[in-house]
Amino acid sequence: MTAKLVLENLKHKPMRSLLSVFLIAVPVTLILCLVGLSRGMLDDSARRARGIGADIMVRPPNTSVLTLSGAPIPEKLIDVIQRKPHVALAIGMIVHPVTSVTFVSGIDLAQFNRMSGGFKYLKGGPFQGPDDLIVDEYYAQQHKLHAGEYVTDVLNHRWRVSGIAEGGKLAHLSVPMRTLQDLTGNTGMVSQIFVKADQPANVPEVLAELKTLLPAYSIYTMEEFTSLLTVQNVQGGALSTFIDVMIGIGVVIGFAVVLLSMYMAVLQRTREIGILKALGASRWFILKIVLAEAVVLGLGGTVLGIGLSFAARALILALYPASLTQAITPDWWPIAGAISLAGVLLGALYPGLSAAAQDPIEALAYE
Amino acid sequence: MSEPLIEIRGLRKVYRVGKVDVPALRAVDLDVPPGEFLAIVGPSGSGKSTLFHIIGGLTPSTGGSVRIGGQDISSLTDAGRTELRKKKVGFVFQKFNLLPNLTAADNIAIARHIAGRGQTPEPEFEEALRLLGIAQRLNHKPAALSGGEQQRVAIARAIVNHPAILLADEPTGNLDSENSAAVLDVMRDLNRRLGQTILMITHNPEAAAFAHRTVRMRDGRIVG
Numbered sequence: 001m002t003a004k005l006v007l008e009n010l011k012h013k014p015m016r017s018l019l020s021v022f023l024i025a026v027p028v029t030l031i032l033c034l035v036g037l038s039r040g041m042l043d044d045s046a047r048r049a050r051g052i053g054a055d056i057m058v059r060p061p062n063t064s065v066l067t068l069s070g071a072p073i074p075e076k077l078i079d080v081i082q083r084k085p086h087v088a089l090a091i092g093m094i095v096h097p098v099t100s101v102t103f104v105s106g107i108d109l110a111q112f113n114r115m116s117g118g119f120k121y122l123k124g125g126p127f128q129g130p131d132d133l134i135v136d137e138y139y140a141q142q143h144k145l146h147a148g149e150y151v152t153d154v155l156n157h158r159w160r161v162s163g164i165a166e167g168g169k170l171a172h173l174s175v176p177m178r179t180l181q182d183l184t185g186n187t188g189m190v191s192q193i194f195v196k197a198d199q200p201a202n203v204p205e206v207l208a209e210l211k212t213l214l215p216a217y218s219i220y221t222m223e224e225f226t227s228l229l230t231v232q233n234v235q236g237g238a239l240s241t242f243i244d245v246m247i248g249i250g251v252v253i254g255f256a257v258v259l260l261s262m263y264m265a266v267l268q269r270t271r272e273i274g275i276l277k278a279l280g281a282s283r284w285f286i287l288k289i290v291l292a293e294a295v296v297l298g299l300g301g302t303v304l305g306i307g308l309s310f311a312a313r314a315l316i317l318a319l320y321p322a323s324l325t326q327a328i329t330p331d332w333w334p335i336a337g338a339i340s341l342a343g344v345l346l347g348a349l350y351p352g353l354s355a356a357a358q359d360p361i362e363a364l365a366y367e
Numbered sequence: 368m369s370e371p372l373i374e375i376r377g378l379r380k381v382y383r384v385g386k387v388d389v390p391a392l393r394a395v396d397l398d399v400p401p402g403e404f405l406a407i408v409g410p411s412g413s414g415k416s417t418l419f420h421i422i423g424g425l426t427p428s429t430g431g432s433v434r435i436g437g438q439d440i441s442s443l444t445d446a447g448r449t450e451l452r453k454k455k456v457g458f459v460f461q462k463f464n465l466l467p468n469l470t471a472a473d474n475i476a477i478a479r480h481i482a483g484r485g486q487t488p489e490p491e492f493e494e495a496l497r498l499l500g501i502a503q504r505l506n507h508k509p510a511a512l513s514g515g516e517q518q519r520v521a522i523a524r525a526i527v528n529h530p531a532i533l534l535a536d537e538p539t540g541n542l543d544s545e546n547s548a549a550v551l552d553v554m555r556d557l558n559r560r561l562g563q564t565i566l567m568i569t570h571n572p573e574a575a576a577f578a579h580r581t582v583r584m585r586d587g588r589i590v591g
C-alpha cells in the first residue's frame with residue numbers, strides 16, 4: 001500500500017517527477033562518461049602499445065607512462081641495443097603531438113612491419129615517398145579522408161594519404177620517421193625504442209641487460225607498461241582526484257535536486273500529510289513515504305543516467321572516433337547508483353523530517 | 368446508565384498567539400455513553416473544533432482530563448496520540464479530505480494499512496459499505512466522485528478500523544441538501560445498526576436533529 005501511495009504521488013505530478021529523474025541522471029551520466037572516457041582512452045593506449053608487437057619498451061629518463069615529450073633518445077642507441085644477446089629486433093619511433101589528444105608516429109615502416117606484422121590496409125597501401133601519411137580508420141572517418149588525398153593540417157606540411165589502415169597500432173597517424181625527425185628538429189633522435197626478444201623466455205634476461213646498460217631510462221616489459229596505464233597513475237593520481245571531485249559534484253547535484261523537488265512536494269502535499277496523520281500515520285510512516293519517493297527518483301535517475309552514457313558513447317563515436325574513446329563501465333553502474341542514492345536520500349531527509357514533524361491540525365487547515 | 372465511553376472533566380485548552388494566551392476551552396465537562404449520536408453546536412470560536420481535536424488526539428489539552436474507554440488521553444505523548452488516532456477514533460471532515468491520488472478503495476485501504484490491519488476488511492464492513500451505497504464507485508479517484516460520494520467514502524474510511532468514536536466535523540458543510548440528508552441518514556444508520564458512537568459538530572439545526580442529543584457551546588464552555 002505504501003508503494004502504491006508513493007507511485008501514485010509520483011504519477012500525480014509527472015513533469016516534476018520526470019524533471020527530477022532527468023536532473024539526477026545528469027551527474028550519473030557525467031560520472032559514467034568521465035570514468036568511461038578515462039578507462040577507454042587508457043585501454044586504447046594499451047591496445048595500441050600491444051599492437052606494436054614488442055616485448056620491451058625503452059623510454060627516456062623521468063617519463064610518465066602516459067606522456068612523451070620530444071625525442072631525447074639518440075638513434076644510435078638502437079644499434080647498441082640491437083647487438084645485445086637475445087635481441088631479435090630493436091626499432092626506434094618518434095612521437096609528436098598534433099592536437100592535445102592526437103599524436104603522429106614517425107616510423108621506419110620496413111622495421112615496424114617486421115616487428116608488428118604490419119598494418120592491415122583498408123584502402124591504399126604503405127608509404128611511397130617521404131611525405132606520405134598512413135591514417136587509421138577512426139581518423140579517416142572523423143576527418144573524412146580518402147587514400148590518395150592530400151592534407152596540410154598536420155604539422156603544417158603537405159602529406160599524401162597513402163593508406164587507411166585498421167586501428168589498434170601506433171598513433172592514429174603514421175609518417176616516415178626521417179621526415180618527422182626533420183620536421184620537428186629531432187634529426188637523429190627518437191622518442192622511444194621497442195625491443196623484441198628472440199624467445200619470450202628470454203625477455204627477463206634482455207630486460208635486466210637493458211636496465212644495466214641504461215640505468216636512468218624507464219624500461220618496461222609490455223605487460224608491465226600496459227598494467228601501469230590506470231586512472232590512478234595518470235598525472236600522479238590527478239585523474240583519480242578529478243573523478244573523485246566529479247563524484248562529489250554528482251552527490252551535491254543529486255542532493256540539491258531532490259531537496260528542492262521533495263521540499264516542493266511536501267509543501268504541495270501539506271494537507272495530505274495532515275490527512276495521513278489524522279488517520280494515525282506515525283512520523284516514521286510519513287518520513288518513509290518521502291524517502292521512498294526520493295529513492296524511486298534516484299533509481300530512475302540512475303537507470304536514465306546509464307542509458308544516457310550509452311547515448312553519449314554513440315555520439316562520441318559518431319563525432320570524434322579518433323579523438324576520444326569511451327568505454328562502457330558496468331562495474332561503475334552500482335557505484336553511480338549508490339552515489340546517486342546517497343545524494344537523494346540526503347536531499348530528501350530535511351523535507352521528510354519537516355513533513356513528519358508537521359502539526360496535523362495546521363496541515364489539515366492548509367489551503 | 369452505562370459507563371461513559373468519553374468522560375471529560377475540567378478540560379482546558381489555551382493557545383498562545385504571539386505573546387497573548389487565548390483560552391479556547393474553559394473547564395469543559397462532558398460524558399458520552401457508548402452508542403450515542405451527539406451533536407455539538409455553537410458559533411464560530413466557541414471551542415467545538417478544539418474539543419474535537421483533543422478528543423481525537425490531534426492536539427494535547429492544557430488542563431483537565433479526557434478519558435476514552437477508561438484511558439486518560441490527556442497525558443499521552445505525541446506517539447500515544449498517534450496510536451489513539453490509529454485505533455480509537457475516526458474522522459470525517461467538512462472538506463472530505465480524501466487523498467486525491469488514490470482511488471476510493473485505496474483511500475479506505477490505506478487507513479487499514481496505517482492501522483496495521485490486513486488489506487481485506489472484516490465481513491461486517493461490507494454491511495457498512497452497503498449502507499453507504501458506494502460499492503460501485505470504489506475504483507474512482509475523488510475527483511471523479513460527487514461531494515456526497517466523497518463524504519460517504521470518507522465515512523467508510525473513518526469506520527473501516529472499527530473505531531470507538533466517529534468524529535464528524537461539519538460533515539454536511541460542503542454538501543447540498545439532498546446529499547446532506549443522504550450523509551446524515553448514513554450516519555444515523557451506522558449508529559443504529561452498528562452501534563457506532565458519533566460526535567458531530569454542526570451549524571445546521573436540521574443536521575443536529577438527527578442526533579440523540581445536542582450540546583451547545585459558547586466561549587469555550589458547554590452552555591446547554
